[in-house]
Amino acid sequence: MGDAGAPDEQEPGPRQGRRRSRRRIAAAVVVVAVLVPLLYLFVIPRTEVVVRVHYNESVLNQINIDPQISNPGTNEATAVTLRIAVVNSTDAEMGKREYTVARIAQVFGVAKLDALTFRGDQYEKYTIIIDIELSAGGQTHKRHWSHSTAEPWLNQDWTDRVS
Structure with missing residues (x-):
């Protein structure tokens, strides 16, 4: 027992x-x-590319457009082409730049790009035109955005997504 x-x-x-x-x-x-x-x-698997554009009016009528592309998605972004153009209220082109990035790694990849800088009137209203083309997840993605500046803001920030 x-x-x-x-x-x-x-x-x-x-x-x-x-x-x-x-x-x-x-x-x-x-x-x-x-x-x-x-x-x-x-x-x-997901494609999620983020384009962030920062608009800054600086001293002596210098205006900067600072772009950044990040990739929080799980698909690697390749053959990335970003075009940024700035036009004023009379549709005169104030500045234009094209950026090419071979690849942006997935999840935490970031491409910091040089600023587009031009001289302009700080009281003028501008339209920032953004075009992006990239390959990710076996597909080609194209997007077009435009943003307008607004007074009295000297700094503005726009975030757009490709997904």
């Missing part, structure tokens, strides 16, 4: 069984809550 000095082993009662079940369910929920965002961030 049993040793006199050995502690009695008890069968888990209904309360202990429910606690274990709850702990297992809680652990499973935590694992799923951690895995789903990680799968979305690193595994599930």
Whole structure:
């Protein structure tokens, strides 16, 4: 039968069984809550390229357009061509620049590009025209955006997405 000095082993009662079940369910929920965002961030194929353009009116009528392209998607972006043109209210072209980037790595890739700089009147309203073409996920993506400056803001920021 049993040793006199050995502690009695008890069968888990209904309360202990429910606690274990709850702990297992809680652990499973935590694992799923951690895995789903990680799968979305690193595994599930998606194209998501972000074009950020910062407009800055500087001293002595110097105006800067600073572009940046980032790739938070899981597909690598290749053969990226970004064109930026600035026109004033009479449709006269104030500045234009084309950027070419061979590749932007997936998830955390960033391409910082040189500024487009031109002299203009700080009280003028400008339209910034942005065109991008890139390959990602076996497809070619083309997008066109235009943004207008507004007074009295000396600094403006626009974010556009290719997805």
